[in-house]
Amino acid sequence: MKFNHLGIPTTERFDGEIDLPHLKMTVSDHQNNPYGIQWQRFWADAPYPELVKTVPHAAFEVDDLMAEIKGKKVIIEPNSPSEGLIVAFIEVNGAPVELMEYSK
Template sequence: MKFNHIGIPTTGSFEGEIDLPHLKMTVSDHENNPFGIQWQRYWEEAPYPDLVKSVPHVAFEVDDLEKALRDQKIIIEPNSPSEGLTVAFIEVNGAPIELMRYQRDP
């Protein structure tokens, strides 16, 4: 696994807001800082578990998402928020963890 970002939920505004209507949330660019900090504001109708909308999560890139999900408590099933990326959320010790797999060209 490789660290990608930390997502921090907030209800307030933040600098560099990026609206993602198809995900029903607003985020900041986690690549604009060397530590991968990403602010996230979930829209009222966002269909995510309260745990994800209220507790910060750490995101890791994995080579094999299916393998990484084995024997885990999945709270958001694998889905593709953008082209070439598949993500899923699991719960570990009461905290949300995002697992990400980028489709790499051969």
């Protein structure tokens, strides 16, 4: 498991916004942030749990997403937000955690 980014929900606008219409959210580029922070502004019709839209999450790269979520409280089922990537969110002690599996 390897740290990928820290997702922080916000209602404020920020420099370098990236609109993701297919995900109904606007994000910052965490890869060009020295701390790995991805600011996330969810659109009004974004179909995500309130926990994900309001509480910061840590995101980790994993080798086997299905094995990692087995037996966990899944709050966003595995899905592919972009080519070569599958993600899911689990809840750990009341906080969201994103798990990411990149195609090899």
